[in-house]
Amino acid sequence: MRIAVGSDHRGVHLREKILDLLERMGIPTVDVGTRYPEPPVDYPDIAAQVASKVARGEVDRGILICGTGIGMAIVANK
Numbered sequence: 001m002r003i004a005v006g007s008d009h010r011g012v013h014l015r016e017k018i019l020d021l022l023e024r025m026g027i028p029t030v031d032v033g034t035r036y037p038e039p040p041v042d043y044p045d046i047a048a049q050v051a052s053k054v055a056r057g058e059v060d061r062g063i064l065i066c067g068t069g070i071g072m073a074i075v076a077n078k
Contacts, residue, residue, distance in 0.1 A: 002058075002061075003061045004032055004053045004054065004059040005050075006047065007034060007041070007065035009040045009041050010066055011065030012035065014065050032050050034047045035059070043066045045064075047064050050063075050064055050076065
């Protein structure tokens with residue numbers, strides 16, 4: 001199983017922890033970013049990248065992290 005992980009600027013630190021955990025578990029990942037808490041990024045851009053990778057079969061699952069999770073979920077389900 002291969003998992004894409006992406007976050008907006010509010011989820012950077014949690015994204016890093018998730019990537020580290022998945023790596024220690026031996027699960028291949030694709031880091032979609034963002035890598036820094038500043039400058040702010042638009043969550044729809046990250047969510048669309050992860051969702052596209054899942055839809056195209058490049059990855060099996062996607063994990064999205066933002067301030068509330070609501071916006072990312074809406075974009076990913078379109």
